[in-house]
Amino acid sequence: MKKSPAERNQENSVEDIFRSGFEGAETAPPSRIWENLDRELDNRELNRYRKQVFWYRSVAAACLLLLLSGGLFVWQYSSQTPPSIAASSGATSAGGNVRPGQQASETQIQDKSSVKENLPATPSVSGPLLAKQAENAPQQPVEGFEAEQVNAPILKSEASYAVKPTQRKTAGTAANLIAGTEDKVGSKALAVTVEDRSRESLNGKIEEKSILLDAGSSSAIAMATLTGDSSTVKQPTILLAQKKPELPGVPVEVETGKKEEKQASGLGKWSVGLAYTPQYAYSPVKIGQEPGTASSSSKMAPNQMQLSNQYQEAIDEYNNSYTPGYSYSATVGASYKLSDKWQLESGFLYSQNEATTQHTLVLSSIHSGAMENYVGMLPPAKIEPIFSAATASAGSEVVSISRTEQYSVKYKYQQVGVPVRVAFRQDLNKFYAFLSGGFNLNFLLKNSIEADNSRIEAVQYSYQDSESPYRTWQWALATSAGVGYHVNKKMSLIFGPEATYSLSPMVKDDKYKAKNYQVGMSVGARWHLSGK
Amino acid sequence: MKSAVAGKREAQHQLYQRYAGKMLAVSKRYARTDFEAEDILQDAFIKVFTYLQNFKGECPIEFWIKRIVINTALKHQRSNRHLTVTEHEEEWDEVSEQDCLDSQYGYEELLDLVRELPPRYQAVFNLYAIEGFSHKEIGEMLDITESTSKSQYSRARASLRQSLTRLTSQYHEKVTG
Secondary structure, X not given: OOOOXXXXXXXXXXXXXXXXXXXXXXXXXXXXXXXXXXXXXXXXXXXXXXXXXXXXHHHHHHHHHHHHHHHHHHHHHHHOOOHHHHHHHHHHHHHOOOOOOOOHHHHHHHHHHHHHHHOOOOHHHHHHHHHHHHHHOOOOOOOOOOHHHHOOOOEOOOOOOOEOHHHHXXXXXXXHHHHHOOOOOOXXXXXXXXXXXXXXXXXXXXXXXEEEEEOHHHHHHHHHHHHOOOOOOOOHHHHHHHHHHHOOHHHHHHHHHHHHHHHHHHHHHEEEXXXXXXXXXXXXOOOOOOOOOOOOOOOOOHHHHHHHHHHHHHHHHHHHHOEEOOEEEEEEEXXXXXXXXXXXXXXXXXEEEEEEEEEEEEEEEEEOOEEEEEEOOEOHHXXXXXHHHHHHOOOOOOEEEEEEEEEEEXXXXXXXXXXXXXXXXXXXXXXXXXXXXXXXXXXXXXXXXEEOOOOOOOEEEEOOXXXXXXXXXXXXXXXXXXXXXXXXXXXXXXXXXEEEEEOOOXXXXXXXXXXXXXXXXXXXXXXXXXXX | OHHHHHOOHHHHHHHHHHHHHHHHHHHHHXXXXXXXXXXXXXXXXXXXXXXXXXXXXXXXHHHHHHHHHHHHHHHHHHHOOOOOOOOOOOOOOOOOOOOOOOOOOOHHHHHHHHHHOOHHHHHHXXXXXXXXXXXXXXXXXXXXXHHHHHHHHHHHHHHHHHHHHHHHHHHHHHHHO
């Protein structure tokens, strides 16, 4: 049924009456509502922190478990090392100067070299005897005998000491000469240098051992001493063959060296480490008026001129008072040995940079009916257009700058990253020097700016914040140098300066071009998975 | 705003102080008692602070908060089982076409009239006449059909008109007699 105009008016009036009666109505809430809200928000915050603590503790427990498992694995692995390796290591270490931190295979070769080096020509064979001989008879070279003739390889073969016929002959000649003079105790000694070369197939390297023997009676005695029979002069082959048992570890070393090399090539090249670097982080965002954004002074009204001057003062306050605070980075990573001196390092990095500025001016703008406070530096990409526009034209957004008690603004910049570096290492006995360089790929977690003035609202940007003026991803060059100290076979401590220079600016707006750098002292530890 | 999002209590308090008065008036329209209205307000603001980070500024924040208050109020009614379908509907006296309604009523008087309505009618009337939702939207919010929303609104309006007429008569009696 159609309604009359009066009815329609009456229908509308019901809605109008209630709408006009309820419009803009406000009722002051009792204070207990906010008290309840406050309490509830505190409880929620506490629950949130509890959850965070739970997760942090879980992660810490997982890391600890991982470290313990890794340590247990390494300990078990090292305790299962064959005893022959230990014996040979003991032999080599006794005979030579074993340098830590080198690959097992190379160590063996070096050990043999060191054995070679540490077997002095005279003392190792006939030192005490020579001393005796010196007392008994002067030593003179045998006439017609060329020492060079004897300088021929006597031994040649893998893990055996077979002698070439020519060499044997040569050696035999020497031996005969020696034998000929053996009875002449006190006769002139003939210095014979016998080189024996043992060619081993270990990595295709050939080692040379030089054993200097004094010919003549002294050498005969020495040889006899070596052979265990003073009445018989035996061929050098016999001597050297008998040398075999005297160095029982040598052939074993060849075999176990291969085995050790295989094992070391896998696990031995890896080490894990962690480092903590307190650092000085210099990362300001310099701001200043863009040319042309503010009108020339001649066009400005007096109040705008004053505003412009105060704004410039606020900018100067920020630019001049920037002070880096306590910053640090922590790294957990692994390194892989490319060679004896070079290694590749990578891992995960967390860094936190802090800085402060001091201000006496508060910049405010009235926007959409609400007072919003800005500090002169943040966010720079947003601040400058506002105040440039305010000083440029009359009737624009109302802006005020007021002086207040000095307050500080704290900037906190947190990021995680992946460092990739190449390091060079030079061993120096228990110490070693290192130099590394590479790059970091950093990811901004959070950037917060807080003032200790209640009129200034804090600002926080995270990686999810699309309005953030700060770059989420950054590239940086990193270099470090320092000293390491081997605590034991498995662990070493490192200490040294570290510097990082960012290749990409902090803020998205290229015009600010603030590239930051950090300089710090790194302290860390490294665990070698193979124990060497 | 950003401080409130960051969880700074002072900023949250400022936000609460700015809008709590208006929102309490809104929640009173949906509640049966002032106590219930305060509960609704408290729960609503907890949600406001919890989800403030999701507010992107597509609409005025007052409207966003109001929407939260309304949803919280409707949820309260559902949990209190106020929105049960009444089997026996009241019969309203027909109002004469000549009845005129005085438009000068105070907030508290109008509030009392709205609270006299059955809970479902109260919600439908508030959502349609005051908040401006369509019957289709009301149907989705209250999980009823559009036609049910229309009929319930019609009944609510009729009831309120009757109440207003009675109120006007009482007022005239006071004035004249």
